[in-house]
Amino acid sequence: MNRQQLAHILRSACTIVGDKDVLVIGSQSILGSYDEDDLPAEATASIEADIAFLDDPDRGKADQVEGIIGELSGFHALNGFYAEGIHVETAILPEGWRDRLVGWDLLSSAPAEPHFLEPHDLAVSKLAAGREKDKTFVNALIVNGMLDVKTLHERNELISNEHQFLKDRSRSHLNNIGRASGSQT
Secondary structure (H helix, E strand, O other): OOHHHHHHHHHHHHHHHOOOOEEEOOHHHHHHOOOHHHOOHHHOOOOEEEEEEOOOOOOHHHHHHHHHHOOOOHHHHHHOOEEEEOOHHHOOOOOOHHHHOEOOOOHHHOOOOOEEOOHHHHHHHHHHHOOHHHHHHHHHHHHOOOOOHHHHHHHHOOOOHHHHHHHHHHHHHHHHHHHHHOOOO
């Protein structure tokens, strides 16, 4: 997915639900910080954008987006990419993530005023999910110098202790990356 495709999803989603305050929470959130031409292929391989609305306590907006521009929708068939409407609480994020959100000035996403996870917060969330595709995504960003392992360790410690197993698993992964690159913290 590229920025223009993501802008199309954001524009459509915000029009559907009448709320311009949208959060890109999945891997495509990296497009809020980097242009697709600067990213490794592993970072833009997905054809789905996980989006949430900051004001969606009952998940109604996410469900509307999912139903109209989600997987297997007419939008998906026409464009070759789609939105997955999710709730903000779906992702495991480090404390303070809302204070570190980033935006973009891409006018083609209007009326959306999108927010994106800061890349280190995104990476920690992906590691907490623990899927192989998420580890590949994070590793590619580290290898390409887009993430700092020390900062990832710090953000990982900001995950709630309620998710201690996930923190430990992520820490182990980061330690292995650190050993492989000679920069373990």
